[in-house]
Amino acid sequence: MLDDTDRRILRYYQAAPDGGMAELAEQAGVTGSTLARRLERLREKGVLRGLRGVIHWPALGWEVEVSLRVTLDKTQPRAFDEFIAAAREVPEVLEIQTFLGQTDVRLAVIARDMGHYQQLYRERLLSLPHISDIEALMHVARVKDTEALPL
Structure with a gap:
């Protein structure tokens, strides 16, 4: 190609x-x-998908990054669709990934500080539909951050 x-x-x-x-x-x-x-x-050909501005969100006061691993109640036929639709409505959710395996969905979430994260977690994230289990992984450091391909 x-x-x-x-x-x-x-x-x-x-x-x-x-x-x-x-x-x-x-x-x-x-x-x-x-x-x-x-x-x-x-x-x-879709190889180049455009240019984008990348904003360093910590420079704007967003200090907390959390990765949430979510297991959904798969007895509900629309669990994935309804969960993803609701998660898209939370502005602090930057990324949603789906998986095959024990973890069904991963959410990348940012917050201004721990107080903001706690409020966000209790009021918005825990109320997302069809959650049977959720695990929060607090981001400590970004060791490698690249989108560059080894061409």
């Missing part, structure tokens, strides 16, 4: 997505028009 030139473009692009196109073309060893065509083709 990707040739060496595409991989080279993606490698430099993911390292510095906010760099200029002329600089990227030079680093990747292609002309500006070749770069533009290849980037467009990668977008059309």
Whole structure:
């Protein structure tokens, strides 16, 4: 699907997505028009899904990060759908992942401080539907944080 030139473009692009196109073309060893065509083709194929601004939320006062591992009551046929729909409505839930295994869902949650987290947990998270078990894992440190692929 990707040739060496595409991989080279993606490698430099993911390292510095906010760099200029002329600089990227030079680093990747292609002309500006070749770069533009290849980037467009990668977008059309769904390899490049767009640019986004990444906000460092601790800089805005969100100091607590918790990972909640949730087991749902699977005797309820719509447990997953109803739980996920309700969890999406909680603004502090940044990510929802589903799994096969003992843990059904993982929620990534942020809060301003422990008091805010305690209130959020008691008032919003514990009231999500179909929870049969929940385990909170308090985030201590992010040792590696990358979305870069080894291209």
